[in-house]
Amino acid sequence: MLKNYFKIAWRNLLRNKVRTTIHILGLSLGIAICFLIFNIVWHAYSFDNFHPDKDRIYRITTMNDYGDMKYQYPAAPGPLGEVIADELVGVELAGRLYTLPETHASIPSTDRNFGRKNYIAFADQGFFQVFPRKWLAGSPEDALSEPNQVVISERSAQVYFPNEDYAQILGKEMRYVDSDTIYATISGIVEDYEENTDIVFQDFISFPTIKRYEKEDWYGLHSWNNINSSSQLFLKTADGYTESDIQKGLTAISEKHYEEEEGETTFGLEPLSELHFSSGLLDETGTSKALIKGLLIVGGIILILACLNFINLETAQAINRAKEVGIRKTLGGDRSQLVLQFLSETYLMVIFSVLVGLVFADLILKSFQSYLPSGFSIPYLAGFNLAFLFIFSLLLTLISGFYPATVLANYRPQRALKGEKEGVGRFSFGVFLRKNLTVLQFTASLIFLVMVLVINSQMKYINSQPVGFDKDAVVYAYLPFMAGYEKASLLRDRVRQLNYVEGASLGGDAISSAGIWTSDVRVPNDTSEVEFFTQVKNVDSAFVSVNGVQLLAGRNLSNQDNEVLVNERFLKEAGISNPQQIIGTSIDFRTDPQLVVGVMRDFNSRSLKEEIMPMIFFQQPDYFNVISIKLSDGINLAAAMTGLRDAFSTIYPFEEVDYLFLDEQIQKFYEEDMRIQTILSFASILAILISGMGLFGLSSFTISQRMKEISLRKILGASLGQILGLISKEYVILTGVSFGLAAYPTYWMAQQVLESYAYRISMPYFQFVLGGLVLLSLCLIIVGTHAWVAARTNPAEILKDE
Template sequence: MIKNYLKIAWRNLIKNKVFTLANIIGLSSAFAVAILLVMTALFELSFDSFHENKASVYQLYLSNQTPRGTEIGTSNPVPLAPALMDEVSGIKRAVRRVSEDALVTFNNKELNLDAEYVDPSFFEIFTFPALLGNTESPLPDKNSVSLSEESAQKIFGSTDNVIGKTLSLKIGKEERPFTVASILQNSPANSSIDFDIVIPFENHPEYETDKDRWDSQFLPIFIQLDKGVSVAQFEENTVPFTELHYQGGIESDIRDGAVPDANGKYKQFHLMPISNMHFATYKSGVAIVNRTFPYMILGIAFVIIFIVSANFINMSIALSEKRLKEIGMRKTLGAVKKQLFIQFWMESLFVFGISLVLGLVASNMLLQPFKTLFNTKASFADVAQPNVIFLFGIAIFCITLVAGGYPALLMSKLSTLRALKGKLDLGKNRLRNSLIVLQFTIAIILISGTLVLHGQIEFMRNKDLGYNKEQVVSIPLNGKKDSYRVVELLRNELKGNPDILNVSGADNNLGKGRDGSLSSSMMGFDFEGRGVVTNTITVDYDYAKTLDLELVAGRMFDRNYAADSLSLVINESMAKQLGKEDPLAVSIPMDDSTAYSVVGVVKDYNFQEMSREIRPLTLFMNKDWDLYYAYVKIAPKNVAKSFEAIETAWEKVEPQAEFLGSFLDENVDRTFRREKTMTTIVTSGSILGILLSCIGLFAISMLVVAQRTKEIGVRKVVGASVSSVALLLTKDFLKLVGLAFIIATPIAWYFLNEWLQNYASHVALSPLFFVAAGLTACWIAFITVGSRTLKAASANPVRSLRDE
């Protein structure tokens, strides 16, 4: 029986080659893309899920009620973790970690590695297994380090016989020997914590000076709760602790006009589950877990499958009318509803089966280009999970059930006589029209999203950031030499080059450099009886000149002023926060014995990510604080030659250190890489969605034209023009696209407007975006349907009237 069903299914598919090919091409393409998208989304959603203790481990953060409103802080003081362990019940473990670069030397070979300074309990909280060496305690003492497999290969050439070897690390301004105690498995691709080397926290350059200071906050802390202790219990247990250790800060905030939260607290510790850490953002004083990106990818995959399934269902229903006589004969010979249903369902399964195999082959071929294009480390292992395969199987079962079952249900309700006459009243094709409207609604939403995303990226790319990003190269200072000495040596090396205009340095990068760093520093102090908070940057001479910052008052740091180590340059936002009519007359006491004078005010510029508002900023020039980046400004001509000159100079100044220079506009582009990836995915989804919708629309238009062949002949005989006949056949489809536009526009506007609120400055949400999306959809639909209807309208009416 099954063999007979398959044989009939094959004959029917061969008989309707155009529709079979359209379905297989559409389904195969959709399956291939959906598999890759689902793979990427599941990889993103799996971040930090490999930790065995993930159910009981949290990142600590503090909500602060300040005069400026609620602020969230994840940076904590050094003594906080041990104090929590001693004074707060319900905590099993507390671990500090700081991510920094570490310069490692072995046999005159220098490497900059991603380092984690951690407490020993780090390996008891997080699952980063040791493969070699001390597997029970990867960091047995203060002078030991752990290396990842990859970094061990870089340093020693292999992982064999490296346990016990000594290497040198630059800690602060001194080099110290460390012993390799263990080799760790490389951190998984879906880990928020990524490292090459792990170093005991006591070796951090700021540990000794800050181990008893509560006002120096620079590290995240992770907490593992005791079994049975809830997050709410922990937060309640920390209330007395917070009121004791943060008493001074609370009193200052109350003095300055801070308002308590709903629970009457001014400072409160909270916990963020580590499974949410990758998706956490802290905005407007609220911790937000935002999984928009992976869910959007899943949504696009679902949309693509839906569009192609709607095509399949529509074509199955439309083709069923051509098989009425076959159904009538089978019913005459005794076929029952169940047999008709199985026959139609078997044909659907047959097409889906072929398409799924082709889709798997295509997705495998596209895997590497896809991973490169979307910058993902996802793999087929992310989708080859039993629950994912089960859900995918259920989806195919349901789709084929509808595609095969609905036509079979229609046929089985017909009397044998009506079936043999070949007449089927499908009413007003409500299901077909509804599916077409839904398809184009989705397509218009995706096109609108594509246009707005492209608009926002161009807006960010072309926005005036307040500094010269096209002509300035930033270079991480990743060598052994003193940072100020390196900047001075670069100046001297490049002095005679007419294309090199200025050289300076700072302790932070603008944008995200090739070293992947993106950091900022903040400090607070009392000024005239109230608290002031500012971002800080340590800079070298010629900083403003190199970046083309606009000076609105006073001066920048100058070599002719010996006291500039006790001077400040602030931005306009900081001047506004100080509230003085003449900010140059301000003297700020940074501690009990030292006061700094404001000597200049620069115009506000984007020193942080573009999604943030420009905040108060204070520039220091204190040579006790290191620089981490050099900036070189070049002339607009001979850009490539100038870059080569900078690299050559670097190799002379720091011959052992890798050159990681990049233009600031490249750095800025890296800060919105996620937006670019999102735009690429939405654009690809839009194109594919439109193409799949057009395949279905083209096939449906062929059937409609075939059903109205005699009508076309009659109209032409009585004098109808080709254009009027073509318009008559096309306008019904264009009405559906117009209805889709009306439905899609408010939906797209709402979601895109919500997304744009994540940016302090963004493109205006113009109606033109949506009009352009609607017109694009209408134009594509008109071309798709019109090409077929025009051909039918141009046919000889005699041939049309002969058709039966």
């Protein structure tokens, strides 16, 4: 019986090639998108879910609340790691990690250098208890118990000591250069994680080494008030203790150690499952949950559109199979058999759609690879993917095919065999449903289209806005960490001698970056004192000229340590209207009073999503980490980059350099917005394509059903324009209803997007009208084409049998 069902289904698919093609293309696009999104979500949520008792592992976070300004850091102060085991009840294990970016690694015995690595950190024994690993050599009990010990991963061992036995590597010495030179003996080798993880570190220097070198102050581990993102603290709760129990204990600790501090500092718990979606251990931005939710919504809408297409077209064409249903019922077929017959046809189309969808998924994956996580791929034959496709195809068959199958199975045989249409002259639920499904398709397509137009307008506005400094032809590079001011100044002087360089400046960061340094400041104003939060930048005296920033009052920085510049917003916060008024004023900033010598015009040091903050510019040469270089116009960029790299390698022969263009880095502020725009553009194309295919099939069928009416109207004198208008009127009305339904949801979503920018366009209502006109034009082209063909048909050919 089942074989017979599929044989008949196959014949029906071949008999109706246009209908079958539309269904398979529509469903395959929906399947491809859902399959790809399923793998993206699966990949994102697969990180660090393999650790034992993962549901009981948390990372400590710190929140500073200054009223209007709140800052949350994925970090913990150093002293908390020392007292947490004694002062917090319910903690089974606690592990400390202090990340060391850009740390130079070498082997002193052979003088082999491995350059700077990002995968080196200080760790204590508790860390390997919270996150246990397989030990290939050494013992977890004492591997990190003493100063100057280091545990390395299998991958590091193969790089440092290729082809050597792990047991022979124990006891060998490594040299690490960070703020100081650290010699550490290899005390253990652990296996690398093969699963997806954010704990990617490969060299773990023992935490007691910090005390041996008396570097607690340097690393910011000495004070409860120092919150450094490198300082990480993980804990594993004991059985029977909930997250709220631990949170109460953390609140008590913060109240104890911050009772006399201004503002409010509290600690929080971040579940291990959220680590991948937070700021990473290497200080990179985590995967956006909002983007993942958006992908799920987009995938769901695209799939729903494909299913609506199927239902709409199948119910419209059901009348053509009425006689088939009548014969089957007359020959003894019951309703359940008919439903199974029509569901088998749907299932066969879904199977073909899955195969085509996998091809589409691979094409989409290759086209959008740069938007996906590094190293992401689809394991097509993995168990979870095969299970997904099997279950998904069954659900899709039921969702898409059940209603059309029920409609077909409910035809009454005596009327079907006579060729009578059910419900003539009465309300037709089928017609009502088809119109509403068409409206829903148009509505979804319109929302996608208008949102693309709105985001595009906002991005054009952002790119056209002046940022207050010269971002063109400026490159910058990060200097080796703590390599010293002497070498940095030598590099600056050497770069200035190049004939294609207009100027060079040293600082703590580029003029515009995602990083931020903040501090509180107190400014005298008449008889009172104003205190507020300000952004801080460490710059030299060339900062103003290299970056093209304008001074409004006063002078530039000299070589005095206690001089600062401020910006216009600083004056506003201090309640000062005249820039000259603050020149020569002493303000309380950091530990010593600072003299204000100049006022800068406001500029955007961060994304235009944020308003300009009050800013202080001061000099601290020992902490210069970046060199910024202004290039001349009309130069050979390739040759210039080669010259700049040569200058860098002359001063830092063992370091690699990557010069970054400032304007390109500024564009990265809006990477997620550009991704959203690209995804929505792609989704709108798919939505319009699916809706267009459905409209093509539906209009073709409905017009074919009205051919006799059209022929009679032509005989009675109706013109071509009148016939086109008659047929198109219905679809114009449907498009208008869709516009009305889409207007408010689109307005609300556009408003949410625009409000995320401090600098934004007003609501672009014209884009709403433009989107509606585009959709209406597409609708009229599709329907008008069919109507024109129908209107040009000879009436005699249609009415010759009447």
